[in-house]
Amino acid sequence: MKNITYKMVQLSTPAELHAECVEWLSQLNFNDDEQRFLNELIRNYTVPLIANEAYAAAVKLVSELGAEENELKRLAQRVNTHMNNIEALLGTEKDQREEEGYRETHYYLKLDMHRYTIKYRKTKTELFDRIKKVIRNKKRNTRLS
Amino acid sequence: METKTHYKFIQWRDTGGLHEDTTITISDLKFLQDELHFLTDLASEETLEMIYGISHEASAFVAEKLQACQNRVEHLLEAFQLHSNRLQTLLDDTEIPNELEEYKDAHYNLMISAMKLHGDVKKVKQRVFNMLAEVMQKSKEKRSN
Numbered sequence: 001m002k003n004i005t006y007k008m009v010q011l012s013t014p015a016e017l018h019a020e021c022v023e024w025l026s027q028l029n030f031n032d033d034e035q036r037f038l039n040e041l042i043r044n045y046t047v048p049l050i051a052n053e054a055y056a057a058a059v060k061l062v063s064e065l066g067a068e069e070n071e072l073k074r075l076a077q078r079v080n081t082h083m084n085n086i087e088a089l090l091g092t093e094k095d096q097r098e099e100e101g102y103r104e105t106h107y108y109l110k111l112d113m114h115r116y117t118i119k120y121r122k123t124k125t126e127l128f129d130r131i132k133k134v135i136r137n138k139k140r141n142t143r144l145s
Numbered sequence: 146m147e148t149k150t151h152y153k154f155i156q157w158r159d160t161g162g163l164h165e166d167t168t169i170t171i172s173d174l175k176f177l178q179d180e181l182h183f184l185t186d187l188a189s190e191e192t193l194e195m196i197y198g199i200s201h202e203a204s205a206f207v208a209e210k211l212q213a214c215q216n217r218v219e220h221l222l223e224a225f226q227l228h229s230n231r232l233q234t235l236l237d238d239t240e241i242p243n244e245l246e247e248y249k250d251a252h253y254n255l256m257i258s259a260m261k262l263h264g265d266v267k268k269v270k271q272r273v274f275n276m277l278a279e280v281m282q283k284s285k286e287k288r289s290n
Contacts, residue, residue: 037278
């Protein structure tokens, strides 16, 4: 995986790397909206979430989501800076060393984007499972009463 | 741009790489399926009515959109599954002229479909977020009154 990613970055043109940055930013922006929604969801379900026997796990989940929100912001900043650097290079004469430099940056960003995405997805799955349980209980209680 | 990049990498990928693409895409689509299930549950009128005491006319519309996404994901998953099985015939001893090229063409089309689907689902998800955020906001106001 690592080598393939590295090779892909090496074989991409600067314009292609730039396009990938645009795609990352759009994904991060979307996740930012999604996170806002998830936070709202948690606020709405806070009482049943923490009233659950899994109080500690729910708190941990919320803090993970918070950490990922911070990571998202940091990543977006890094992608932005990197993208601007590529843009600056696009119009100029080819400088081998500079190009090597931004390919390295791109490679590490790509790995970090991947890691972040996997982590975020795991947290989301856990949150979904917990909220689903809350909804199920709520439905059951309503039927019983 | 995007499209060309993909094509280039697919041309250059070996069967192991193609298999990896397929496995990752299948896992992505399965996650998408879970996510859509969750949103469908959340946006279902029953849940909305029960938890918020609001019956929202927009929820039917969103449910329909979510279902349409769900169907597309299911079809594409089937196509990818078949595609994955077909890779086996590439690896056997019988040589069929152009079989790898044809497989790569199919691979390219499937990967583009997956990308497009992810993009479309994002748009629907955004709608669901907005709708639910509004409902949750209303319910908050109702509670504080």
